[in-house]
Amino acid sequence: MRCVRGGREVFSGLDFDAASGEALAVTGANGSGKTSLLRLVAGLLVATGGSIDLEGGAAELTLPEQAHYLGHRDALKPALSVLENLSFWCDFLGGEVEAAGRCLEAVALDHATQLPAAYLSAGQRRRLSIARLLTVRRPVWLLDEPTSALDAAGQQLFAGLMRDHLARGGIIVAATHAPLGIEARELRMGGDA
Numbered sequence: 001m002r003c004v005r006g007g008r009e010v011f012s013g014l015d016f017d018a019a020s021g022e023a024l025a026v027t028g029a030n031g032s033g034k035t036s037l038l039r040l041v042a043g044l045l046v047a048t049g050g051s052i053d054l055e056g057g058a059a060e061l062t063l064p065e066q067a068h069y070l071g072h073r074d075a076l077k078p079a080l081s082v083l084e085n086l087s088f089w090c091d092f093l094g095g096e097v098e099a100a101g102r103c104l105e106a107v108a109l110d111h112a113t114q115l116p117a118a119y120l121s122a123g124q125r126r127r128l129s130i131a132r133l134l135t136v137r138r139p140v141w142l143l144d145e146p147t148s149a150l151d152a153a154g155q156q157l158f159a160g161l162m163r164d165h166l167a168r169g170g171i172i173v174a175a176t177h178a179p180l181g182i183e184a185r186e187l188r189m190g191g192d193a
Contacts, residue, residue, distance in 0.1 A: 001013075001014045001015065001047050001052065002014070003033060003040060003047060003048060005036060010032075011036070011037070012049070014033075014037070014050070016187050018171045018172075018173055018185075020056065020139075020169045021171075022166070022171060023162065023171075023172040023174065023182055023183065024171075024172065024173045024185050024186075024187055025176055025184040025185070026038070026173060026186075027176065027177070027186055027189065028189030028190065029189075032189035033189050034189050035071075035144055037173075038142045038143075038144050038175055039069075040052065041063065041140075041142055042069040042142050043062065044064075054139075054140065057139060057140075063140070066138050066140055067138055067139075067140035067141070067142050068132070068133045068141050068142065069142045069144075070129055070132075070142065070144060070146055071144045072144055072145060074125040074126060074128065075129065075132075076117045076120075076125060076129070078116065078117050078118035079116060079117075080117055081113065081114050081115060082112050082113050082115055082116075082128055083100060083101070083113040086100040086104060086128065086132065086135065087100050089132045089135055093135055094136055099135060100131075100135065103131040103134040104131055106131065106134055106161065107127040107130050107158075107161075108127065109124060109127050109128060109131065112124065122149035123149045123150050123151055126146075126149045126150055127150070127154060130161065134161070137168075140171045140172075140173070141162075141172045141174075142173050142174075143172060143173070143175070143176075145175060145176060145177065145178075146174055146180070147176070147180065147181070158181070159180065159181030162180065162182050163182055
């Protein structure tokens with residue numbers, strides 16, 4: 001696979017695989033292409049060369065339709081409550097809005113359902129974004145620095161959710177500078193710092 005952004009080759013000749021029940025930690029210096037790789041897999045960027053395939057997934061769906069992408073920025077509307085934000089994502093992704101409460105409980109935000117998202121700490125905003133991963137089950141999780149802003153308890157909670165996803169046959173591809181708290185194979189990206 002090859003990626004060019006802004007006229008600059010970010011990476012080329014990249015070849016990797018991740019199997020059901022496996023986590024792949026994408027590591028490397030800042031600017032090495034970790035985020036670009038995740039955005040390519042998520043369908044947010046177009047590869048300059050090569051292809052990306054999901055074997056064994058739902059044949060009628062594209063890979064991006066079978067993946068959740070958790071980026072650097074938390075996709076939240078500050079004026080909406082915690083529950084309203086998650087209910088929006090449930091509806092948008094085709095899930096059951098009734099399940100939003102269970103998802104908030106899973107990330108320990110059930111006490112803040114009526115609080116506007118603008119009032120959340122950075123760690124709470126990250127937990128709310130993680131709850132979005134749980135609203136509609138998708139086999140592939142694409143995570144960009146997923147533990148950023150999480151305290152030790154939040155990191156431990158998220159590690160448990162990731163282990164559960166893998167135990168159900170899911171795949172995780174995570175760009176990270178920090179340990180994920182789960183067993184993961186490493187893909188090291190080159191590039192300048």
